[in-house]
Amino acid sequence: MTHGPCDACEELLQGYLDRQLTDAEVSQAESHLDSCDYCRRRYRFEASLRQYVQTTAAERMPPELMAKLTELRSAGA
Amino acid sequence: MGEAEPETDGPRIAAEARDRVRFEEEALALADQVYRVARRLVSTREEAEDLVQDTYGRAFRSWRSYTPGTNLRAWLLRILTNLNLDRGRKVQRTPDMQPIEEGDYYLANKMAEAQGEQVLDQDLVVEKLSQDSIVNALSSLPHDFRDTVVLVDIGEFSYADAAQILDIPIGTVMSRLHRGRRLLKQRLAEEAVS
Numbered sequence: 001m002t003h004g005p006c007d008a009c010e011e012l013l014q015g016y017l018d019r020q021l022t023d024a025e026v027s028q029a030e031s032h033l034d035s036c037d038y039c040r041r042r043y044r045f046e047a048s049l050r051q052y053v054q055t056t057a058a059e060r061m062p063p064e065l066m067a068k069l070t071e072l073r074s075a076g077a
Numbered sequence: 078m079g080e081a082e083p084e085t086d087g088p089r090i091a092a093e094a095r096d097r098v099r100f101e102e103e104a105l106a107l108a109d110q111v112y113r114v115a116r117r118l119v120s121t122r123e124e125a126e127d128l129v130q131d132t133y134g135r136a137f138r139s140w141r142s143y144t145p146g147t148n149l150r151a152w153l154l155r156i157l158t159n160l161n162l163d164r165g166r167k168v169q170r171t172p173d174m175q176p177i178e179e180g181d182y183y184l185a186n187k188m189a190e191a192q193g194e195q196v197l198d199q200d201l202v203v204e205k206l207s208q209d210s211i212v213n214a215l216s217s218l219p220h221d222f223r224d225t226v227v228l229v230d231i232g233e234f235s236y237a238d239a240a241q242i243l244d245i246p247i248g249t250v251m252s253r254l255h256r257g258r259r260l261l262k263q264r265l266a267e268e269a270v271s
Contacts, residue, residue, distance in 0.1 A: 013181045014255055020236075041197040045185040050230060052203040053261075056211045057231050061112035065126050069108055069133045073101045 008032070009039040013046055100140045104133065107150050114232040115157055117215055118224060128164075132157040151238045158224060158242055184262035188269060206269055214264035222257030229254055 012029040015021045021029065033040045111132065116125040135156050136143075143152050188205070189197055196202055218226060228239040229250070236254075240247040 010180055010182050014258065018236075020251075038194075041189075041194070042182045042185045045188075045197050045202065046181070048200075048203045049184070049262075052206070053211055053215075054231055054233075056206075056208045057117055057215055058113050059116045059122075061109045061129075062122070062126065065112065065129060066105070066108060068126075068130055069105060072130070072133050072137050073105075074097055074137060 006032075006036065006039055009036065010042075013043060016043070017047060017050065096145075097140055100143060100145075101137060103149055104136055104140075104153060107153060108133070110150060110232070111153050111157065114154060114227055117212075117227045117231050118158070118161055120216055128157060128161060131160050135160070148238060150232075151234065151242055154228065154232065154234070155242045155244075178256055178259040179263050179266075181259060181262075183259070184266045184269070187266040191269075206265055210265060210268040214261050214268065217264050218257055218260055222253050222260060225250055225253040226257040226261060230258070 009029060009032045012021060012025055015025065016029050033043060108129065112125060112129050115128050115132075116122065119125050119128060132153060136153055143149065185197060188202065215223065215227070224243055225239060228234045228242060229236065234242065236247050236250045239254075240250045243250070245253075
C-alpha cells in the first residue's frame with residue numbers, strides 16, 4: 001500500500017464529497033480512486049456514513065409542539 | 078404594537094395582514110425541519126422544544142425584518158442559534174488547544190482493522206454503528222464544532238448559509254466542519270471498536 005498518493009487522496013476526501021474541489025483536484029482524486037481500492041472503499045464508506053448520520057440523527061418534531069407553535073401566531077395574540 | 082393607523086390606511090393594513098399570515102404559514106411549514114436541527118444542537122428533547130417555541134415566538138413578533146424571497150429556514154435558524162447562545166451556551170468556548178484529531182479515514186480504518194478490509198465493501202457497513210452511538214458522538218462535540226456539523230450535515234445548509242446563521246466567516250465554517258467531522262468519527266470509532 002503506497003502512502004504518498006493515499007495521504008493526498010485522504011486530504012481531498014471532504015472537499016470531494018462537499019463538491020468544493022477545483023476541477024484539477026477532482027481529476028486528481030478521481031484518477032487516484034480509479035486505481036486504488038483502498039481509497040475507493042473509504043470514499044464510499046464516508047459517503048454512506050454521511051447519509052446514515054443524517055437519517056439516524058433525525059428526530060421528528062413531537063406533534064403537540066406544532067399545536068403550541070400555532071398558538072403563537074398573531075391570530076392568537 | 079398598537080400604533081394608531083389613519084383610516085385611509087385600510088388597504089395597506091389588509092395587505093400587511095395577508096403578508097403576515099403568509100409569513101406565519103411558511104414559517105410553520107418549516108417547523109419540523111427547524112426542530113430536527115434544534116434537537117441536535119441541545120441535549121434534551123425538552124430543551125429543543127423550548128428553543129423552537131422561543132424561536133417561533135420571536136419570529137412571529139419580528140416578522141417584518143424577514144425579507145420575502147430569502148431563505149426563511151436560515152432566517153429561523155439564525156434566531157434559534159442566537160437564542161441558544163443567549164441561554165448561557167457561551168460558557169463553553171472552543172479551547173485553543175484542540176484534542177488531537179485523527180485523519181479522515183480513521184473510522185473506516187478502525188472498522189477495517191477490527192473486521193477485515195472487505196467489511197468496507199458491504200453496503201450496510203455503516204449500520205453497524207448504533208443510533209445511540211451517532212447521537213452520543215454528535216452531542217459530545219465541542220459546541221462550535223457541533224453547531225457547524227449539525228447545520229451542514231443534518232440541516233443540509235450550504236457553507237454560505239451556515240456562515241450567515243452563525244455569523245462567522247465561511248473559512249471558519251469549513252475548518253470547524255472538517256475538524257468536527259474528524260472528531261465525530263474518532264468518537265464513533267472509540268465506540269464501534271471498544
